Every structure is written in C-alpha cells, then in structure tokens.
Amino acid sequence: MDILHSIFVAPFIDMGAYPDFLLQVIWEGFVAGVLYSLIALGFVLIYKASGVFNFAQGIMVVFAALVLVSLHEMGMPAWVAVLVSVVVMGLLAIGVERFVLRKLVNQHDAILLMATIGLTLVLKGSGQLIFGGEPKPMITRELGLPTGASDWEVFGGVVIFQHIDIAATVVALLMVLALAVFFSKTRIGRALRAVADDHQAALSVGISLHQIWAIVWFAAGIVALVTGIMWGARSEVSFALEIIALKALAVLILGGFTSIPGAIVGGLVIGIGEKLFEVYWGALFGSGVEAWFAYVLALIFLLFRPQGLFGERIIERV
Amino acid sequence: MTNRTFTALAAALVVASCWIPVAQAQDSLYIPSLTYRTGPFSGGGTPFADGYADYLNMLNERDGGINGVKIIVEECETAYNSQKGVECYEATKDKGALAYSPLSTGITLALVPKAPIDKIPVFSMGYGLSAAAAGEKFPWTFVYPASYWSQMSSILKYIDANDGIRGKKIGFIYLDAAYGLEPIPLLDQLSESMGFTVAKFPVGVKEMQNQSSQWLNVRKESPDWMIMWGWGAMNPTAIREAAKIRFPLDRFIGNWWAGSHNDLKGVGEAGKGYLAANFSGLGQEYPALQDVLAHVVDKGLSKVSAREDVGNVLYNRGLFNAVVLAEAVRIAQDRTGKKVISGADMREGLENIDLSEERLSELGLPGFTGELKGSCADHEGGGSIFIQQWNGSDWEKVTDLIAPMSDIVRPMLEEAAEAYVSDKPDWQSQTCS
Numbered sequence: 001m002d003i004l005h006s007i008f009v010a011p012f013i014d015m016g017a018y019p020d021f022l023l024q025v026i027w028e029g030f031v032a033g034v035l036y037s038l039i040a041l042g043f044v045l046i047y048k049a050s051g052v053f054n055f056a057q058g059i060m061v062v063f064a065a066l067v068l069v070s071l072h073e074m075g076m077p078a079w080v081a082v083l084v085s086v087v088v089m090g091l092l093a094i095g096v097e098r099f100v101l102r103k104l105v106n107q108h109d110a111i112l113l114m115a116t117i118g119l120t121l122v123l124k125g126s127g128q129l130i131f132g133g134e135p136k137p138m139i140t141r142e143l144g145l146p147t148g149a150s151d152w153e154v155f156g157g158v159v160i161f162q163h164i165d166i167a168a169t170v171v172a173l174l175m176v177l178a179l180a181v182f183f184s185k186t187r188i189g190r191a192l193r194a195v196a197d198d199h200q201a202a203l204s205v206g207i208s209l210h211q212i213w214a215i216v217w218f219a220a221g222i223v224a225l226v227t228g229i230m231w232g233a234r235s236e237v238s239f240a241l242e243i244i245a246l247k248a249l250a251v252l253i254l255g256g257f258t259s260i261p262g263a264i265v266g267g268l269v270i271g272i273g274e275k276l277f278e279v280y281w282g283a284l285f286g287s288g289v290e291a292w293f294a295y296v297l298a299l300i301f302l303l304f305r306p307q308g309l310f311g312e313r314i315i316e317r318v
Numbered sequence: 319m320t321n322r323t324f325t326a327l328a329a330a331l332v333v334a335s336c337w338i339p340v341a342q343a344q345d346s347l348y349i350p351s352l353t354y355r356t357g358p359f360s361g362g363g364t365p366f367a368d369g370y371a372d373y374l375n376m377l378n379e380r381d382g383g384i385n386g387v388k389i390i391v392e393e394c395e396t397a398y399n400s401q402k403g404v405e406c407y408e409a410t411k412d413k414g415a416l417a418y419s420p421l422s423t424g425i426t427l428a429l430v431p432k433a434p435i436d437k438i439p440v441f442s443m444g445y446g447l448s449a450a451a452a453g454e455k456f457p458w459t460f461v462y463p464a465s466y467w468s469q470m471s472s473i474l475k476y477i478d479a480n481d482g483i484r485g486k487k488i489g490f491i492y493l494d495a496a497y498g499l500e501p502i503p504l505l506d507q508l509s510e511s512m513g514f515t516v517a518k519f520p521v522g523v524k525e526m527q528n529q530s531s532q533w534l535n536v537r538k539e540s541p542d543w544m545i546m547w548g549w550g551a552m553n554p555t556a557i558r559e560a561a562k563i564r565f566p567l568d569r570f571i572g573n574w575w576a577g578s579h580n581d582l583k584g585v586g587e588a589g590k591g592y593l594a595a596n597f598s599g600l601g602q603e604y605p606a607l608q609d610v611l612a613h614v615v616d617k618g619l620s621k622v623s624a625r626e627d628v629g630n631v632l633y634n635r636g637l638f639n640a641v642v643l644a645e646a647v648r649i650a651q652d653r654t655g656k657k658v659i660s661g662a663d664m665r666e667g668l669e670n671i672d673l674s675e676e677r678l679s680e681l682g683l684p685g686f687t688g689e690l691k692g693s694c695a696d697h698e699g700g701g702s703i704f705i706q707q708w709n710g711s712d713w714e715k716v717t718d719l720i721a722p723m724s725d726i727v728r729p730m731l732e733e734a735a736e737a738y739v740s741d742k743p744d745w746q747s748q749t750c751s
Contacts, residue, residue, distance in 0.1 A: 021534075021537070021538065024534065024537075025534055028530045028531075028534060031530075032528065032530060124356075128355075128356045128360070132360075132364070132623060133354075133355050133356050133357070133360025133361065133363070133364055134360060134361045134364055134365075134580060134623070135361040135550075135551055135554070135580065135584070136584070137583060137584025137585075137586075138584075149562070160562065160563070160564075162562060231527065234527075234555075234558070235527040235528075235551065235554065235555040235558065236527075236551065236554050236555075236584045238358065238360075238361060238527070238550070238551045239356075239357060239358055239360065240358035240359075240526050240527055240550060240551040241527055241551075242358075243358065243523070243524045243526075244524070244527060244528055246524060247524075247528075274531065275530070275531055275534065278531040278532075278534075278535065279531065279534050279535055279538060282531075282535065286520075287518065287519060287520055287532075287535070288494055288520040288521075288522055290522070290525055290528075290531045291494075291522035291524060291525055
C-alpha cells in the first residue's frame with residue numbers, strides 16, 4: 001500500500017501543497033524542452049531535406065560554439081565573431097557536400113549514416129586540435145544576451161525566471177517560425193522537400209542536389225550555432241555538450257523525424273515530463289531517472305506510434 | 319644483395335629495433351603519463367597533465383634528471399575511458415614503467431589487481447580505491463596524501479566546526495560513476511554516528527551539463543549544506559545551478575576535484591563564496607614553480623596554453639603528483655644503491671616517502687602541502703586537507719590543515735580492504751611489523 005501511496009497520492013499532495021514549486025518545475029522543464037527542441041531541429045532539417053540521419057549534429061553544436069568563443073578570445077568583437085562563425089559553418093556545409101555526400105548520392109541510408117559518424121570523428125578530432133580540450137565560457141554578455149533573474153511571487157512562494165532562459169525560448173520560437181516559412185513558402189524550401197521525397201525525381205526536374213544539400217547543411221549549421229550559444233550560456237562550451245545531443249534522439253522519435261512542429265512538441269513533452277517525473281517520482285527509483293526517462297518514453301512511442309506524433313506514416317510496398 | 323645477406327640484414331634490424339628501447343630503459347627512468355587531453359573531462363585532465371610533465375621535464379633540464387639519470391615522460395591518451403586506460407597500461411608497462419597515475423578511479427580500479435602481477439605500483443593520488451590506504455592488503459597501491467574517505471571526514475569536520483552537524487541535513491551531489499560512488503559508504507556510516515541525514519543527488523555523465531532536475535530536488539529537500547563529488551563540466555554547471563536556486567554558496571563544498579580554476583573561470587562573480595577542499599598549494603610563487611617557468615615554460619618545452627596557468631589548482635596538483643614520484647625515485651635509488659630502478663624498487667620508494675616540512679622546503683615547495691609520511695601499513699600518509707574559497711576571480715585558502723577523523727576512518731578502511739581481498743585467494747598481501 002505504501003508504494004501505491006507513493007505513486008498515486010503523495011506526489012499530488014506535494015504538488016498541491018507547494019504550487020509555486022510545481023510551477024517552477026514546469027518552467028524548468030519547458031526551458032529544457034525548448035533547448036532539446038533546438039538540437040532536434042538540426043536533425044530534422046537534414047533528415048527532412050536529404051533523408052540523412054546526421055549523427056554529427058551534436059558535435060556541430062560544440063564546433064560552432066567553439067569557433068565563436070575562440071574567435072572572440074582572439075580579439076574579434078562578439079557580433080563580428082558571430083558572422084565569421086556563420087561563414088565557417090557555411091564553408092563546413094560546402095565541404096561536407098563536396099567531399100562526403102556528393103560521392104554517396106543514391107547510396108543506402110545506412111551508408112549515409114556511417115558517413116556522418118565519420119564526420120563526427122573528424123570534427124571532434126580537428127576541434128580538439130584547433131581549440132584544445134579545455135571548456136570555455138560562452139560570451140553571453142558580449143552578445144548582449146540577458147543575465148540575472150526575475151522573481152514571480154505566487155501562491156505564497158516564488159518562481160524564479162532566469163533571463164537567459166526566457167531569451168532561449170524566444171530565440172527558439174523565432175527560429176521555428178523562420179524555418180516553417182522557409183520550408184513552406186520559399187522556392188528553395190519546396191525544392192528541399194522534393195529532394196527529400198525522391199533524389200532522382202528531383203534531379204529529373206532540374207533541382208540541383210549539390211546546391212540543396214549544401215543549403216540544408218548550412219541551415220543546420222546555423223541552428224547548431226544558436227543551440228551552442230544557448231546551451232553554452234547556461235553551462236559552458238565543452239565537448240561534454242555533444243552528449244546532450246543524444247537526448248534529441250528521443251525527441252525525434254516522439255515528434256517524428258520529418259516534422260518541425262514535432263521537434264518542438266516532442267522536446268517540450270520530454271523536457272517537462274522528465275522534470276516532473278524526476279522531482280515527484282524520482283525517489284522511488286533512487287533518483288537519476290532523468291538519464292533514462294526520455295528513452296523509455298521514446299520506446300513506448302515506438303511500440304504504439306512508430307512514426308511519432310507528427311511524422312509521416314511509413315508505408316512500405318513490397 | 320644475396321638472399322642470405324638480405325635475411326641477415328633484416329634480422330639485424332629486428333634485433334636492433336628490440337634492443338634500442340631496452341637500452342633506453344636501462345639508462346633512464348621511464349614514467350608513463352596516462353592523460354586525457356581529449357573527451358568530456360579534458361578540462362581537468364589537461365592542466366593536470368601539464369603540471370605533471372613540466373615538473374619532470376624541469377628536473378631533466380635543471381638537474382639532468384634524478385641523480386644524473388634522465389627521466390622519460392611518455393603520454394598515452396585515455397580520454398578518461400577505462401578500457402583505453404588499460405590499453406595504455408598494456409602498451410607501456412614493458413618499457414620499464416616505474417609507476418602509473420591514471421587520474422581516474424575507473425582506470426585505477428582496473429589497474430589495482432594488475433600491479434602486484436606486473437610489479438609496477440599504482441599511485442592514485444587522492445583518488446581511486448579508498449581501501450588501498452591499508453598498505454598491508456594493498457602493497458602495490460598508494461593513495462597519498464589522503465583517501466576519499468579521509469577527505470570526506472575532513473569536510474564533515476569543517477561543517478561541524480562551522481555550524482554543528484548534528485541534526486542537520488547534508489546534500490550530496492555526485493557524478494554517477496565509480497568516482498562519485500566511492501565515498502558513499504563512509505558518508506552513510508558517519509551520518510549515523512554524527513547524527514545528520516543525507517540526501518543524495520546523482521548526476522549521470524550524460525547529464526553533466528543539464529542538472530536542473532537535481533537542483534530542483536535540492537530546492538525541494540532544502541539541505542543545510544551541500545557537498546559535491548564532481549568532475550569536468552559537471553562542476554561549473556552545478557555551481558551555476560546552485561546560484562540559480564539561491565543556495566548559499568558558502569555552504570556548498572566541492573571535493574578536491576571540484577575546485578579548480580577551470581571550474582570557476584566561466585562562472586566568475588556568480589560563484590563567489592563557493593568552497594572546495596584542496597591539498598596542493600596555490601599560485602606560482604614557490605621556488606620549484608619558478609624553476610618550472612624558467613627551465614621549461616619559458617623555453618617553450620611545455621604544453622601549457624598560457625604562462626599564467628602555471629600555479630592554477632590542477633596544474634599544481636599534477637605537479638605535486640610528479641614531485642611525489644620523483645621523491646620516491648630518489649628514496650629507491652638511496653635504498654637500493656642503483657641509479658636505474660625497477661617498478662619493485664619504486665614501490666619501496668613510495669612506501670618510504672617522507673615529505674616533511676623541511677624536505678618540502680629543500681624541494682622548493684615550502685608549505686605547499688601537509689607533511690606526508692608513508693609506511694608499510696599506511697599508504698595515505700597524512701590525509702590532511704585545507705578549504706579554499708572562490709572570491710569571484712581566484713581561490714583563497716581559508717582554513718589551516720584539517721586532519722581526517724582517523725579514529726573512525728582507519729578501521730573502516732581496514733575493514734573495506736579485508737572485504738576486497740577476502741574473495742581473492744591468490745591476492746598478495748604483506749605483513750607490517
């Protein structure tokens with residue numbers, strides 16, 4: 001009976017007794033969800049446009065952020081460093097298309113996946129060679145990002161809002177809006193979707209596969225830079241950040257690999273879900289449930305809705 | 319060239335290639351360095367490796383080695399990965415390795431059983447298996463100057479001295495790996511005897527930079543003090559999160575791996591007040607460090623990224639690791655009468671280490687650390703720590719040396735050592751008079 005009470009009664013009594021704390025937990029989950037979504041967006045962009053599952057997205061986040069902070073360390077003004085970082089990610093996109101993807105057109109998905117694993121190792125190794133392995137602080141103030149916090153006194157308690165978290169939320173929403181418009185309203189966006197549907201058909205109607213792939217990798221590079229800035233501002237820029245990208249896999253399974261709204265909703269479900277579960281039910285499992293909650297949720301989705309919440313239903317004809 | 323001549327030449331080359339490294343090992347002191355300059359923990363591994371290598375290279379440059387014998391320092395990259403650490407060990411042990419300091423509890427745990435077989439001591443300075451402090455059961459492993467258990471008891475002593483610990487709630491946030499789990503048996507035991515409660519907050523390696531859940535739980539539990547067993551990117555993230563929930567940072571104490579300049583550099587003013595344990599001196603004003611600057615760093619022989627990084631917490635920790643090894647070499651040379659020593663001689667040197675205040679001054683490190691004296695039975699050799707505090711831009715020493723609760727910790731260490739060897743019938747122990 002004690003265990004049933006701990007699962008079905010005690011957590012809800014806690015929530016009712018300290019509603020301000022419940023709001024804090026939901027807010028923290030919301031912010032974490034937004035940040036997961038940012039990482040997932042990079043994966044979705046490339047998958048949607050090229051059918052490639054880009055295993056290198058996590059290290060691209062680290063690489064982009066390291067380029068930015070290192071350029072600033074060398075004396076470059078912050079916003080000039082941002083522009084140069086965008087150019088570096090553009091060059092990386094062209095390099096990936098020219099030296100990795102061009103040779104692999106129409107190859108099996110698994111081969112493309114392996115190529116991105118190889119790219120991960122190259123970026124990791126060259127990143128450590130160029131920038132060193134030591135963590136670097138993000139140039140939050142120099143970029144004009146807000147610091148500090150605001151308190152909201154509510155239900156006899158207080159909810160603390162970090163300004164950087166609010167900024168991350170706003171930036172993520174703007175980025176989603178921009179990408180949604182880009183994919184649905186622009187000629188290049190529609191071409192990207194055509195390439196994703198069928199490489200050969202897209203080629204036959206005059207769409208340049210090389211150009212499209214370079215553009216989509218460039219877009220994913222910009223998403224990686226923004227993600228690196230936001231995660232780096234909350235913690236710091238280090239190679240350990242790459243590991244967080246694994247959480248995006250669960251977000252993608254939940255939201256669907258091809259859906260931008262899916263990446264957002266999936267991120268929020270996992271972000272808020274894992275915080276609530278860790279805080280109110282975590283003790284039943286000896287804490288540390290955050291490490292596996294997202295993956296268990298993803299597994300359940302794989303069982304009942306393998307295409308995710310918003311993904312396209314997979315129909316295979318034999 | 320006839321086939322016979324060619325074969326003879328090839329055979330000669332093979333023999334020569336085998337002989338050259340042996341010849342090098344025969345007239346030098348080979349000290350491998352298992353480093354991690356890459357991977358998620360490189361922020362801690364890099365400055366430690368710099369200090370370690372620079373001190374030994376300084377001895378080569380300034381003194382021509384130790385008693386005229388050159389030191390060879392060879393780095394092998396482990397990326398803090400236990401499997402790679404063992405691969406590094408296997409790849410270097412036959413080159414005449416004198417000792418291993420892997421800077422990883424996981425790698426140490428893998429090497430402890432190998433040490434007596436290969437007759438190469440493991441010197442896990444302030445990390446690894448706490449029970450290895452019991453020299454009778456672990457003749458080949460050393461944890462100078464203190465085990466994790468001794469350190470934890472000193473931290474609890476500090477808390478008790480500042481606010482009284484009985485009836486208090488202590489939060490323990492730790493890396494959910496062999497390293498972070500190591501002090502828990504002692505913490506649990508002392509919570510009963512000292513009358514405090516413990517709330518534990520594990521942080522998975524994948525969640526090091528994503529700790530908001532753990533700190534929400536800290537806010538919920540509202541402990542009176544927090545203790546951290548963190549490493550790498552976990553540390554600055556935890557300090558930031560603590561500041562976010564407005565946990566008083568002067569009641570948040572990191573262990574000696576959670577209190578480096580790298581941990582606080584990015585946190586800056588927001589980390590003001592945070593406390594950490596330490597056992598190695600701060601700054602570069604010691605004569606030995608000035609020699610490192612003059613003979614190694616200024617000559618461009620160091621890998622350190624900036625001159626001012628010499629003297630930082632983890633640089634000095636790595637340097638101290640090398641100081642103990644160099645001193646053990648000298649003692650082994652004295653005791654055996656040999657210039658070039660073996661791993662077994664090195665074990666004897668480590669066991670008879672005696673870094674008194676006077677000796678530390680002779681080495682150019684006056685007041686750098688507490689006195690350190692080993693013996694057959696005592697492989698932690700002192701165990702005192704001090705507490706340092708972050709002032710917003712640098713660390714300041716805020717206490718004198720705090721001795722561990724040896725009366726409580728020592729019997730527990732011996733009991734744990736006994737338990738470790740009890741199911742290993744072939745384990746090599748030693749008898750100490």
